[in-house]
Amino acid sequence: MTGGRERDPAQMQPPPVFLERQSYRRRRLMDAARLLPILGAALFAVPLLWPNAGEGGVRMSVAITYVFGVWAALILISAGFGIAARMVQPGDQAEAERKP
C-alpha cells in the first residue's frame, strides 16, 4: 500500500522555504490583519483604566471622542487592508487560502 495511492504531483513537492517578495508581503499583510482585532480589543479596554465619575473624572465628550476615534481608526485600517490585499494579490485566491 505504501505509495500505492495516486497523489497530485504538486502536492508531493515540499513548499518552498523562501517566498517571492510579493507572497512574503501578502503574508505579512495577513499577519497585520490578524493582529488588528487584538489591537482593537486593547484600545477598547483602555477606558477601563479611567477613573469613574467624581473627582478627576473623564468628561463624556472626551470618552465619546476616544471611543469613536478608535473605532473609526480601526475601520479605516481594516478597509486599508482590504484594498491592499486586493492590490497585492490580483485574483490569486488559491495561494492565500492554502496556508497563512
Added chain:
Amino acid sequence: MTSLNVLVAVCLCYVVLLFGVAFAADRWASTSRSTWLRSPLVYTLSLSIYCTAWTFYGAVGYAARSGLEFVTIYLGPTLVMIGWWWGLRKLVRVGRSQRVTSVADLISSRYGKSNTLAVCVTILAVIGVTPYISLQLQSITLSFNIFAEADPGESYVEQSSAFWVAAGLAVFAILFGTRNLDTNERHHGVVIAIAIEAVVKLIALLAVGIFVVWGIAGGAVDTLARIDASAIGQWQVNHGRWATITFLAAAAFLCLPRMFQVMVVENDDERHLRTAAWAFPLYLFLMSLFVVPIAVVGLEILPEGSNPDLFVLTIPLGQGQEMLAMLSFLGGFSSATSMVIVAAMALSTMVSNHIVMPIWLSAKGGGASVSGDVRSVVMYARRVSIAVVLGLGYFYYRMSGGGAALASIGLIAFAGIAQILPAMVGGLFWRGATRTGALVGLTVGFVLWLFTLLLPGMGPEVLAPSVLEQGLFGLSWLRPQALFGIEGLDPMVHSVMWSMSLNAAAFCIVSLLSFPSPLERLQGAQFVNVFEHSAGPRGWTGSVAQSEDLMIMSQRIMGAREAQEFFQAEAAAQGSRAFLPEPTPVFLERLERELAGSVGAATAHAMIGQIVGGSSVSVEDLLAVADESAQLLEYSSRLEAKSAELGRTARKLRDANEKLTQISLQKDAFLSQISHELRTPMTSIRAFSEILRDTDGLERVDITRYAAIIHDEALRLTRLLDDLLDLSVLENGQVTLNLGQGMLADILDRAASTVLTGTPKPLRIRRNSGSEQVVLQTDLDRLTQVFINLISNAQKYCDAADPTLTVSVHDVGGRVVVDLLDNGSGVPADAQKMIFEKFARVGADKAGGAGLGLAICREIMQRLGGDITYLPGQGGGAFRVSLPLGLEIAAQ
C-alpha cells in the same frame, strides 16, 4: 398631526414595497445571473439585522440610563468582523462546504451529525430568541402607541395591534422564507428586502441624529458641551459589564441563529467578508454615532418621566417634525420586521430539520422512499414552525405584560445564545472536541444561564424571592445571583462568568475524557482542516443502496426536476450513459450534502441511512476497512517478497547464462587450442618419423635425437590425454580414493620437490613447519597432486622479479585450511570466476597448460570432502585449500 390611519397605511405601503422588491429579487435571482444581488454591499447590509428595534430604539434609552455602555453592543461585533481572518472566514467556509443550514446544523454536523445536539441547540435557540421576538413586537406596538397618544381621535387597542403585527410578520416570513426549498437554503428575496430595510433604518437614525445635533443642539461643539453638562456627562461604566457585554455581543454575533443565517447560510461568496470586514463596522459606527446626543437632548427637552427608549420617535414628534417622526418610525419598524423575519426563518429551519423531520421519519418508519412527499412535509413543517415561533413571541409578550421586564431581555438572550460558543469554536479549531463534551458543556451552560439569569429576570412569579435570597433548597451557595458565595457582582457579569467558564470547562474536560465515534472524527477533521481538504469523508458503502430508491427520495426532497438533473449529472460524471448513477460512496456522499442543504445534515444522514441500510460508518465498517487494508498490505508484502525472489532468480539465471556463454566460448577456444596442442606434437612426430623412414644414411646421433623428440612429443600427448581422462573420471564420480594417513608437511614437501626439481625458474617457498604438523586421513597422492598443481601454477604464472610462495596453514572450525599466496599480480578479477572451469586459461599465450589443472584440483578436493577457492584481494595470487581433518570423505 399624523393620524394613526395614515401611519398604518404607510406601514402597509412599505410592506407591500418590500414584498414587491423581494418577489422581484427572487424572480431575478432565478432567471438571470445578475451580480448585484450577490454583491458584497448587499451582504454587508443584510448583516445589519444585528441592529434590531432593541438597538434602534433601545440604544438611546440605554445611553440615557448608563452612558456609553451601550456602545459595547456594537464593539463586540466590530472586533469579530475586523478579526474575520481568525474565525469568521473558517466558519463561512465550513458552512459552505458542508451545506450547513443553521447554527444547530453546524453543531450537529461537526459532532458526528448528532441529532441530539441539534435538538439541544434548537431548544436553546427557541428559548433564547422567543423573548427577543416579543421584544420586537413590543417595540412596534409601543411606537404605534406614541402615535395613538398623539391622535386621540382613534380608538387603539395595544394587544390587538401586537397580534396583527405578529400575524403580518409571520405571513411575510412564510411567503419568502419557505417559498422554495433551495438546496443552498438561500433566500435572495428576503436578503434584498433586509438590505433595503437596513438602509431605511440607517437613514432614519442618521436623520434624527442630524436633526438633533444641528437642528436642536446647535452644532457638534454645542452638542458636546450639552453632553458634558448632562446627567451622563461623566465617564462612568461598570468595568465588568463593559468587558462582559463586549464579549457577549461578539459571541452572540456569531451564535445568534439569525446572524448565522445571513452571515453563513446566505453567503454567496467568501470574498464578501473582506468588504464586510470594514463596511459592517462602519454601519455600526454610523448607527451609534448619534445615540448619545439624542439621549442627552431627549433628557433635556422632553418632560421628566418620558420613556427614553422612544426618544428617537418622541423628539421629532415633540418638535413637530411629522415626516421625520414617520421616517424614524419606519426605521424602527424595519429593524423589528427584518429581525423577526430572519429569526423566524432561521428558527423554523432548525425546528423543522431537527425536531419535526426526525419525528416524522421515525413515525413513518418504513423509510423516506416509500412515504409521501417529503418536500411538502418540510415546507409545512417550516411554515408551521414560523407561525409557532411568532405565536410564542406573541404569547410571551402577552404574558410579560409588555413591561420593563422585557427591555432587559435583549442581553439575557445574548447570554443564552452565547452558550453555543464553546461548542462552535471548539468544533472549528479543536479536533479533540467530542459530541459528549459539546452536549455536557451546552447543558451546563444552559442550566446555569437559566438559573442565574433568565429565571431571576422573569420576576417573582417564576422564581420565588426566597430562592433568590437563600438559594435553591435553602443552600446559600446556590443563590442564583451569588453562586458559590461570590457576591457583589453585577447579575449579568456573574451569570456570564459562571455559565461560560463552566460551560467551556465541562466541554473541554468531557471532550478530553470521552472518545469520539468514527463519524465524529471524520467530521472533526473536515471542519478543523477545512482549508486543507474540502473532500468529504467516505461515509457510505453503497453496495446495498438502491439508486432507484434514492432517486425517489431525492425527488421528494429536492424536487423532481432538480433531483433528475442531479442524478443525470452524477451518472454522466461516472461515465455511464444510464440515467441512474451507481451508488458509489462518492455519489452517496454528494447526494447527502445536497439533501443536507434542504433538511439538515442529521436528517439527510438518517434518510440515506434508511435506504442504504444503515451502512454508514460504524466501528465495524472501519474495522473491516482496516482488515481489508491489512490484507492488502500482507498480500502486497508477499508480492514484494515474491518479486524479490524472482529478481534473485533472474540474477542467478543471468549469471549462469553468462557463465555458460563464457564456457562455451572457452570450449571453442579450447577445441582450437587442443587441436593445436594435439597437432603440434603430431606434426613433429610425423615429420621426424618421415625423416627416419625416408632418409638413408642418417647419423646414429641424429637418429637417437629424432627418436627422442618423437618420444617426448608422444609423452606430451599422453599427458594431455591422461589429464582429460582424469578429469572425466573425476567428474563422473568413478574415481577410487586410496585413503591413507600422512602428515601435511610431508605432502607439501613432496609436492614442492616434485615441482622444483630441475626447473630453470627459481621459486622460493616460505613455509612454517610448526603449523604443518597436521595428521591427515585422506587420499595422499591426490592431495599431493593438488598441491603440485598449485605450486607449479605459482611457478609458472608468478610474474614477480623474485617469485615467492607463502604457504600458511590454519585450523578453522575443525578444518585444515592451507593458503598458498604468491607475490605476483594474481588472477585478474574478471578471470577469477572462471579459473576453476575446464579449459579455462588465464592469458592463453603464457604457458602450455591445457587449462585443466585447476579444474582437476577442484574435482579432487570436492571428492576429498574439501574445497579449493581463490582468495581475492591478498596482494597476489592466493588459493585456499580446505579439507577435513578426519575421515569425512564425500560420499561416492
